[in-house]
Amino acid sequence: MLARLAPAERTRLHTIRIEMKHAPVTIAPGVKYAAWTFGGTVPGPALHVRQGDTVDFTLVNRANIPHSMDFHAAEIAPSKYYTNLMPGDSLHYRFVARVPGAFMYHCGTAPAAMHIANGMYGALVVDPATPLPKAREFVFVQSEFYLTPKPAADGTRSLEWEKLLSLAPDHVVFNGRAGQYASRPIEVRPNELLRLYVVNAGPNRISSFHVVGGIFERVYEGGSQASARVGVQTVNIPVGGGSIFQVRLREPGDYPFVTHAFADATKGAVGVLRALAPGETPSAQTPAMAH
Structure with missing residues (x-):
């Protein structure tokens, strides 16, 4: 997996769709793991927005057990948006990325440690409104x-x-x-x-x-x-x-x-x-x- 962070798109509205699926991944030379994934990879896709941007998010469960999504960058009610999705179901919502930083996202379905250990996590980077100096990221x-x-x-x-x-x-x-x-x-x-x-x-x-x-x-x-x-x-x-x-x-x-x-x-x-x-x-x- 390449470590590059793609630049945030020049838009105030980011439409993101992630499908949850179970898929084998290579985690070490000669070692295949039966992973639970966001988008078929571990970690899930690196997401990149700017402070104040709106994320229009759709989550789809293509797996055969319940899963969910917990965005650490979002200030929203977990009881409404971080609920379990049954196989075949989808969920759509929006949130504003108000705080800059490097944030985790992950499946929060109980037991959360099991879902995370199986590969259901990723990073969401929120750039500050005042840009940091130009760098390789x-x-x-x-x-x-x-x-x-x-x-x-x-x-x-x-x-x-x-x-x-x-x-x-x-x-x-x-x-x-x-x-x-x-x-x-x-x-x-x-x-x-x-x-x-x-x-x-x-x-x-x-x-x-x-x-x-x-x-x-x-x-x-x-x-x-x-x-x-x-x-x-x-x-x-x-x-x-x-x-x-x-x-x-x-x-x-x-x-x-x-x-x-x-x-x-x-x-x-x-x-x-x-x-x-x-x-x-x-x-x-x-x-x-x-x-």
Whole structure:
């Protein structure tokens, strides 16, 4: 999965439709998981709007069990809008994204931990009304997988509930797959401004986000510009939370990004930002766009 965050469309009304479905996904080399998804991927699509924009949202349940949607960026009544959708049903509503930040969305159907652990989560980025400086932007969603000991007949693993309750994940990942940005680094240029939107979907583990060899110029914890911190090395992101990180990589080379809870990094929550040398040709992948 590419980490790029597409620019927010130049509109005040964003029409978003997401279908919930069960589908196999690859979560580590050689490991297929029987996931519950928003849109067929884990995490679900990265959504991007601006402060004050209206989201016109339609949710459709294509799965065979009830599911729902909880937007952390929305200030609406859960009893009206975060209700369970039965198979084949749909729900439509609008909300205004009033507060900027990096927000989680997820299925809230009970037990919510089960639905999240099975893959039903994603990120919604709300840009502030006064734009932040131009940067290359990336979005990372940290999460965990708790696997059954043996695969099913179709080769997929599924959720082991007792492991989840024991806080013993098999894989801790960024954007749904263990170590994907370590084996395929994200390429940038030295000294360009990078903005990382990091959401922690959990369902259990705190993320201690850190870029090895870098110091965050600014960190907007929870996305709030009023609480910006300067010159920060590591920031804890609670489960269900998100923060915005700005950093420059000062010279060519590889800069790992991790959760500094190293047991979790060892289980897959690690990637690499590669600052290319002058004249070095980028590979074919383009994991982020400036705006």
